[in-house]
Amino acid sequence: MRAIVAAISSLALFGLVACGSDEAADMPAVEGERLDLALSDIDNAGFSKDDVEIVGGGTFGVVDESNWQVCLQDPAAGEPIGSSPRLTVDRTCGDLDHGSPEPDSVTNNDDQGGDADDSASSTFTMPALVGLNLQDAQDTLQALGSYLLTQTDATGMERFQVLDSNWKVCYQDPQPGAPVPLETLVELGAVKLDERCP
Structure with missing residues (x-):
């Protein structure tokens, strides 16, 4: 009986040592x-x-x-x-995204016609986002290179949009069609999908 217990203990100890010696993933x-x-x-x-x-x-x-x-x-x-x-x-x-924006959607403003530097301002044409799912609206803006965004509860209740796909856009600033510099803060007012825009 002692031999069996000793054998089991040895196997368990060997198993622990073997597990500890695994190489990093x-x-x-x-x-x-x-x-x-x-x-x-x-x-x-x-x-x-x-x-x-x-x-x-x-x-x-x-x-x-x-x-x-x-x-x-x-x-x-x-x-x-x-x-x-x-x-x-x-x-x-x-x-790494699905490709660069369309050439007519984003333009590089280099008024001097000389060497473009990294600080040159770029613009995009503001798309119509009202009625879109808030997540889709964000994805649309980011595909155009616009990452400065503030989201507002359009009801005025100051709720946070924790899961953007559960909200829809009621208003936007700037308005659709406007040429917008990439450094502009875009505002989207939204309500939950089952709510009406005010």
């Missing part, structure tokens, strides 16, 4: 993926997705992981995950 390639899929890939690679550090996510952080895209990852794909991996997220990732 390799980081999968997740740049450009939706955040929920990236976290699943990391979890499947053998590193708990609960220990992943998320950088970005706006004012209220990441509420719905499927609404965010991974723009940068650390460590790089194929490298061992030594400590908590870091994912930098945004609604869209510019060059």
Whole structure:
């Protein structure tokens, strides 16, 4: 009986030592993926997705992981995950997104005709967003390069739009058709999908 107990103890100890000697998981390639899929890939690679550090996510952080895209990852794909991996997220990732805006939608204002510098102002034509789902309206603006946005509860009750896809746009500023510099703060007033615009 003692021999059986000793054998079981030895096997258990060997199992613990073997588990402790596993090499670190390799980081999968997740740049450009939706955040929920990236976290699943990391979890499947053998590193708990609960220990992943998320950088970005706006004012209220990441509420719905499927609404965010991974723009940068650390460590790089194929490298061992030594400590908590870091994912930098945004609604869209510019060059990793579905392509550049249409040439007539975004223009570079270089009045001098000389060398363009990085501080040159760019503009876009403001689209009509009233009636759109708030998430779709944000995606439309970001596809045009406009990332400065404030969202307002159109009822005046000052509610936060925690899940943007549950809201619709009632008013916008600037108005549709206006040429708008990219550094302009766009305001969208919204109500919940089942509410009427005031």
